[in-house]
Amino acid sequence: MSGLCGWLGYGHSVTENLALLRQMASPLVRFDSCKLHACASGNSALATAASDGRAHIYQRDGLLAALWGRGNFLEPRLDEQAQREGMAKTLAENWRGRSGGDGRGAKIFESLSGAFACCIVDENANEVVLATDRMGTYPLSYQALAGGLVFASSSDAIRLHPSIRSEIDLQSLYNYVYFHMVPSPDTIYEGQKRLMPGEYLVYSKGGIKTEKYWLMRFQEDERHPFQELKQEFLEVLHSSVRTAIGDDETGAFLSGGTDSSTIAGILGEVSGQPARTYSIGFDATGYDEMGYARIAARHFGTRHQEYYVTPENIVSAIPQVAAVFDQPFGNSSALPAYYCAQMAKSDGLSRMLGGDGGDELFGGNVRYAKQHIFSLYEQTPLLLRKGLIEPVVFGLPGGGALPLIRKARSYVEQASIPMPARTETYNLLERYGRDAIFTPEFLDAVNPGYPARLLDETYHENDAKSLINQMLAFDRKFTLADNDLPKVAKACELAGMDVAFPLISDEIVAFSLRLEPHLKLKGTKLRYFFKEALRGFLPDDIIAKQKHGFGLPFGVWLQTHKNLQDLAWDSLSDLKSRNIIRGDFIEKLLQQHLEEHAGYHGTMVWVLMMLEQWYRQRQDSRSAMHSQA
Structure with a gap:
């Protein structure tokens, strides 16, 4: 995939900046032989690396621009200019030409189509502009420094800039265990953020502002044969x-x-x-x-x-x-x-x-059908729900022993949870309980309610009228x-x-x-x-066919394969020392839960093992950061 990287507000000579740029770009090209295209001045630098046709770069009079990917302009005038003069030049000059006024920048990005990440650095205006495509195919992260901004398609590249200190963000660790990844706009590092799909950023005079240039707008009332x-x-x-x-x-x-x-x-x-x-x-x-x-x-x-x-x-x-x-x-x-x-x-x-x-x-996701079934209960008249259904389901003596009543109770309980929280009723972290998983010291340093807030904000960002379209936008x-x-x-x-x-x-x-x-x-x-x-x-x-996918039988194999057991056990043993996950939870997970249901509990083993493996591959980010200081 390769990528791009650069900065504004730091530098020495052009030669030194280009050397630093090549160092930053090294994680972007470690698995392929793509050529690095770079440009620099005394206070900024920019590079992109990709195969032919997917790396675009431009520099002139303090204006630097790069586009990584396969973007093209929908507006005929811009498309013609891009074919004559190149994507990066067209992007940079039209951004500069559209400065001032409401909606600044949005129109140029609305006209960009395809999968891309792009950046514009205007040294004269002390300004940086970043954007990523509508679906978020190409990532782009950024971190402020004194008087400037560092950015790259990979956090690994940002960490190599000498002005950046890479402290692990404890909240993002919590979010990782909750989501099994670190959701945008956050990254695993304090002070570092990531653009969300269809978003652009403007850094100007020390301030950072992000805006959506595109949202999923559903035309739900259209009818076609x-x-x-x-x-x-x-x-x-x-x-x-x-x-x-x-x-x-x-x-x-x-x-x-x-x-x-x-x-x-x-x-x-x-x-x-x-x-x-x-x-x-x-x-x-x-x-x-x-x-x-x-x-x-x-x-x-x-x-x-x-x-x-x-x-x-x-x-x-x-x-x-x-x-x-x-x-x-x-x-x-x-x-x-x-x-x-x-x-x-x-x-x-x-x-x-x-x-x-x-x-x-x-x-196409199975949960869409499940949530539709739950939504039917929401559509039932309130008087019928509160006056008849729930008193019978929850008030019947000995009802908990009857399979049909147990199912009815479970249905009503889940259906009564508002969206999008209802989608997380099977969340592993919630099932185990945060107090059972994390150390008290770790929990004191994070906000356990943050994932739910992020889910809620994203779900209600769209104005779709139907449940299915709300879930698709989410x-x-x-x-x-x-x-x-x-x-x-x-x-x-x-x-x-x-x-x-x-x-x-x-x-x-x-x-x-x-x-x-x-x-x-x-x-x-x-x-x-x-x-x-x-x-x-x-x-x-x-x-x-029923939906399946590339699910890995990790939990099943973990029961019988010694080398896999050794890797998992060794990883989780080392993870204990980081004071994130409770040691007694790890022991119970490995010694009891896996025996009860290998497929289900194997997922949590995998999530924690990959966290420790990620730490190891970076030689513990905290130690690396202090050694650079």
């Missing part, structure tokens, strides 16, 4: 995959699910040759989906490669995967994604297509930008591969915003339109 929608959908699918391929030798992840199978099929049609597809399997009951991947591969006639990940593969890859993430990251599906990308790299490919985003645009941040996209992008980076996500192209996103809510979730039928529009194109078995 099904056949018209289907034809348009197929057209934007082909266009998005064609754009995602570009001039690269491209393959596709193939899990056997609806999204990856669709991408595989369209890839073959667009390229005019059998698609190169890659699947991962697990020799563990209930986890292996290879059969569906083979159905899709045969149906589309792909050139298919398979690999069965073993426990020993996991032991080998865990330190590498922990190292590639600049934040602690606890989604175990990053490992199978890495082995998929590694196969494609061995085949000589340079880019993979991921099917991520289809669920979050067209209503998942754009938490499921996609904070979790699934970095999971796949970093796994591919580790394998030395580029990655694109055609199902979240701007044109597909725009199409999904116009769909009526019931076409996304029809009763409890998930992604109704998507499946019906592709019926006859996708195999019937793929359309009918």
Whole structure:
């Protein structure tokens, strides 16, 4: 993936600044051989690194700009200028030209389409502008320094700037255990923040201001004939995959699910040759989906490669995967994604297509149907709920012993919790209890209510009228930008591969915003339109299958595989000394909970193990920080 980095408000000679810039950029190019494009002056510097066509840079008269990715301008005048003079120059000069007045900057970013991160440094105005794409595909973090700003697509690059002190943010550690990743706008470091999807930042005269230049605005009242929608959908699918391929030798992840199978099929049609597809399997009951991947591969006639990940593969890859993430990251599906990308790299490919985003645009996650069922209780008249249902369900003597009454009580209890808190009723941290997991000293230093506040703010940021669209807008941040996209992008980076996500192209996103809510979730039928529009194109078995994915059988393997046990036990043993997690909780987790339900409790073992592994790969961030002081 490579990236960009730079700063304003620090420097010596141009030569020294360029040397520091190369040092900062070293984490961005450690897994590939992309050329570094750099420019500097006495007080600022900027660099971007990416494969041809995805690194744009410009410098003139104290104005520096860079764009990383595949952005393009929707406005014809800007697009023509970009083709003549380059993306970075067009971006910089039009930002400067639009200075002053309301909505400053927003229009130039509203006109940018595609997956990108960009920055503009104006030394004369002592100003920095940062922006990332609408879906948050390309990350961008920043940290203030005295009289300036340091920024990069990776926290690892920011940490290498001599003016930056990298103290671990305890609140972000708590958030990591809650979410299994560190959600934006926070990072794992104090004083360092991350742009959210569709957001831009202006640093000016020592102040920092962030604004949304794009939000998901649903057109819920539009009505169009099904056949018209289907034809348009197929057209934007082909266009998005064609754009995602570009001039690269491209393959596709193939899990056997609806999204990856669709991408595989369209890839073959667009390229005019059998698609190169890659699947991962697990020799563990209930986890292996290879059969569906083979159905899709045969149906589309792909050139298919398979690999069965073993426990020993996991032991080998865990330190590498922990190292590639600049934040602690606890989604175990990053490992199978890495082995998929590694196969494609061995085949000589340079880019993979991921099917991520289809669920979050067209209503494919199982929780959407569950929340719809709970919402039906909210629609029941209050008099009926409080006057009849709840007195019977909770007041019946001995009702707790009756299975039907127990289920009714559980339903009413969950349905009575307002959204979005209702989505977290199965949260592992909440199930164990924060006091059981964290040390008292740690809890005294954090705000346990912060995750719920962040969830609530994000959920109510959108003005969608329907429950399904509210959840889709919510998942754009938490499921996609904070979790699934970095999971796949970093796994591919580790394998030395580029990655694109055609199902979240701007044109597909725009199409999904116009769909009526019931076409996304029809009763409890998930992604109704998507499946019906592709019926006859996708195999019937793929359309009918239950959602699964690249789930890793970590907890199951942990019961029997000694080397995996040793790595987990050793990691959690060292984690005790950091005074974050209670030692008695770790012992109970390993000695009792895993025996009770390996799959369920194995998730928490994984999350804590990856936290310790992340610490180790950075030689303990606190010690490293003090050694630099």
